[in-house]
């Protein structure tokens with residue numbers, strides 16, 4: 009009843025082969041390490057290199073820059089496989105789906121050649137630093153500065169909640185090159201941590217303890233007179249950062265929506281297995297009408313979510329995914345993901361509350377989906393502006 013991922017309208021034979029290979033790799037190489045990564049709050053650096061060798065990194069970056077030469081469909085297949093196989097917290101969507109695309113879209117030939125091949129091999133791990141302790145949703149209000157000084161920018165400020173924050177060697181920093189301006193003062197400056205960590209003024213804070221996504225390293229970072237060459241500015245001139253962020257947002261929001269739909273489908277699959285197995289009062293849990301009606305509703309929503317997101321994938325590929333539609337996809341699919349995982353957990357009774365049951369972990373992992381990538385309230389504001 010759930011859509012077969014191989015039958016999505018944008019799938020083809022090459023993508024089915026990628027899906028099969030990625031799933032096999034994740035089950036063999038990553039799944040056994042998940043308990044360790046969740047305990048240490050961080051994916052091993054070695055895993056990034058292995059993922060690079062397996063072709064899982066920068067899949068939608070051109071081959072001439074070391075990437076896989078694919079498009080958004082390749083990222084979507086990999087995102088889905090991570091969700092289907094329960095590998096939560098491997099920050100490839102930030103690394104490959106977001107930062108690599110900023111470099112690919114706005115980087116100079118020299119910047120692309122310097123960073124992308126190493127990101128594709130897993131030699132470099134990338135992060136994006138937008139959020140600050142004082143501002144998250146209101147990005148124009150960032151207080152971090154990157155002030156020109158000779159051939160460098162000098163960065164000062166604090167960022168928080170960076171996905172890959174502990175592992176990252178390359179950070180795309182959203183900073184004000186002109187603090188007297190709001191949006192038009194924002195630029196994206198790439199900071200290579202090697203050489204500036206410690207004495208050079210760059211430092212990392214705690215690996216933050218989270219409700220879910222325990223294997224992800226999420227950290228604060230500090231810039232205290234950190235120097236980055238002016239050649240590390242993304243784009244030809246200063247002040248383009250806000251526009252660059254806005255241009256990339258539809259893809260970033262679709263990444264979250266694709267993950268949400270895959271998580272919904274996995275939730276329903278494991279719940280269906282459980283309610284067919286577990287008995288109470290001499291009946292299977294599935295035989296209670298309450299279970300049947302609730303699951304019937306949720307399967308319907310899963311189908312709607314899949315059709316909507318498949319359409320967004322098509323639009324992204326042909327260049328017609330507008331910011332409003334992407335915002336609709338992000339808020340609605342993540343809202344449904346949280347509702348469905350909560351309702352399904354109930355069918356597991358007490359076992360649903362036990363971390364050894366995947367549904368418990370999925371419940372904890374899902375909550376952030378409504379907050380990051382632009383909170384769902386911000387998504388609704390964007391939609392409402394177009395009414």
Ligand SMILES: Cc1cc2nc3c(=O)[nH]c(=O)nc-3n(C[C@H](O)[C@H](O)[C@H](O)COP(=O)(O)OP(=O)(O)OC[C@H]3O[C@@H](n4cnc5c(N)ncnc54)[C@H](O)[C@@H]3O)c2cc1C
Pocket residue numbers: 102135136137138139142143144145146168169170171172218221226376379380381382383384385386389
């Ligand atoms: C696990 C995790 C990973 C993350 N990864 C990254 C990352 O890699 N890089 C990065 O830069 N950031 C990252 N973030 C940060 C995330 O994007 C922000 O937390 C998010 O944008 C919200 O910002 P905030 O936390 O400052 O909340 P605030 O902006 O303070 O908002 C608080 C609440 O008020 C609501 N609100 C705010 N403004 C309005 C409004 N105008 N109208 C109605 N409601 C409003 C919000 O929706 C929210 O519910 C991550 C966060 C987490 C928890």
